Each structure stands twice: as structure tokens, then as C-alpha cells.
Amino acid sequence: MSENNPTQSVKNYLNGYSDHVQEQVKSLLDAEKSAEWLLKKYPTAHDLNGVRGLYEYAMDLKNEFMRSSPPISKVIYDDKIHIINNALGLHTYVSRKQGNKLKAKNEIRIAALFRQLPEPLLKMIVVHELAHLKEKDHSKAFYKLCCYMEPDYHQLEFDLRVYLSHRDRFGDLWC
Secondary structure (H helix, E strand, C coil): CCCCCHHHHHHHHCCCCCHHHHHHHHHHHHCCCHHHHHHHHCCCCCCCCCHHHHHHHHHHHHHHHCCCCCCEEEEEEECCCCHHHCCCEEEEEEEEEECCEEEEEEEEEEEHHHHHCCHHHHHHHHHHHHHCCCCCCCCHHHHHHHHHHCCCHHHHHHHHHHHHHHHHHHCCCCC
16 A cells, blocks of 8 residues: 555546546545445456466457557566556567567566456556557547547546555555
8 A cells, every 4th residue: 555645646546637536536535435436346356367368368359459460479467567657557669689680579568466457447458558559659549549449448547547546545456
């Protein structure tokens, strides 16, 4: 759990939202009803705890929505990603020299914290990182692609941010 004060925790994760929305989330947390709200929407965690399952999950999404995009060589949970630094996951390019050629491989790393999360929230993160295969910046086209792959993308992102605020104050929900 974070040592941040409750207001700071909400601001960390809901910075881009209106003051009114931030205040509503803070009230939900202050009333200690955030766990009830989240568990009603997302009662169970996913079972994609291993690297293989996560890779297959990401590849299934990629093959369904982005067949022509560059291949992904690795999808893993990463203990080094810290969510406070605005990183839920990372899409990286690893360049390797093979003979005279330079080969770039795409990798997706998901914060290890998300091993214990409901599947819709994990899907939102994977969709976000997959969208970076085509759109590097967080532009309108990027978010349009995210919504194409997951129509509830924006709601799921908000719910995840509420969960992160809850987690800072009360700890994990889905252990």
C-alpha cells in the first residue's frame, strides 16, 4: 500500500479526469465502498499467470484485429515496471544484429501487478500495447484502434484507475 494521502492517490491515477469525477472516486474510497463496486463489476481474476498463456492471449487478440501488423516476439509480465510512472505495460523494440542486417523485434511487457486482475482489465492493457504496433503516439488514431479492439476500452481504463486508487489505500482485491 502507498503512503500517499487519499487525495494524492486519486490524483495520481485520475489526473486527466475532471475534478467532479475525481471527487466521486475519492468519496467512493472514503466510504470504503470501492471494493464492493469493483467486485460487483469484476468478481474474479483471470488465470493467465504464466508467460505462455499471456503470450497466446496477446497473439489471439493480435491475430483477430491486427493480422498485418509486425510480429511480436515476446509478451511477459515484468516486475520492473512501476505503475506510478504511468506505465501499465510497455511496448518495446529490441534491435539485434544478424550478419549484416539489423533485426527489430517487438516485445510487450505487462506490469507484474496485473497477474492478479480480472480478464477485461488485462485485455485493456494488452489492447493498449498492441495498438502501439501501429500507432506509436497516443493520438486519436491510437485510441480509435484501441476502441476497435475493445469497445469498452475507455470504461475499462477508468475502472482500472479506480482499482489502482483502491489498491493504494486498501491493498489488492484479487489475490
